[in-house]
Amino acid sequence: MSKTTEAIWDKIGKGVLSHVKVHLLTYYVSDIILFFRTPIDTVVKKYARHLPDYVVDSEIDDLRTIAQLEFLETIKIWDPEINENIWPLAYQRIVGAMKDHIRYVTRSDPARIYDWMTEAAEVYMSVEERADFVHKFDNGDQLNRAMVSLSEREKHIVLEHTRSEMTFKTIGDQMGISESQISRIYKKAIDKLKKELQR
């Protein structure tokens, strides 16, 4: 390669590589993800092993998506002239992104992780108990009477979540309320029902 060509490459190299990256990300993104699926899944599983089960149950899909997105973002900043292998950089960024996500869902404050896990556990238990809950509901037993203690809004959320199996997010979208608010209202309503049933 002549010195003139080297000088030209110094000028256009970044733009050319970006051009190729954009082309590959536009037309071959699914092939790229498929090609790296195994190492990405391995990193996610390895990271998830250090998390409590409740966290893994609720976050594993998000972590997998975040890992894939972060891999694609790594392609955008990766310089193949520095290191021909993208994986070392991608690995660091994927782990960083997953840690960041866990920090985010625990509201950036590690001290809150206990509250968050407790909350996640309660939701998990309520889902586990849902089959029995629906059974009782269908039989029109005392639970039906307990429902009277709920406001219309609470009743609507409980029915949609338990009978129609709608997610908090879907219910929230319908009602114009955030997912977390729906979750809080649902839990409050379930507590009310439990109290009524224990009378």
Added chain:
Amino acid sequence: MAEFSLKRITQSDYRGGTSKGHRDKSDGRIQVNLDPLSLEDPKQKAECRALIAQKAELLIAALLPENKQKVVRESGFLEPIFTKLDI
């Protein structure tokens, strides 16, 4: 899709964050501008084309399985770059 490929997407973006504090002036866009090189010598042009193909190969070989690499190479994807650079 094109927007996704052309822009850097941060975690704030896919969480639905609206803060632009972390953004640089390019708004996270990948710079793909290429100006014509104004080369006269055909030999020089050919050398540049060969170098571009060689560098593009680094990306293709690293990111795609072999069967797809062949598809990409045969798709003529470098032609728009050569046209922009006028080589």
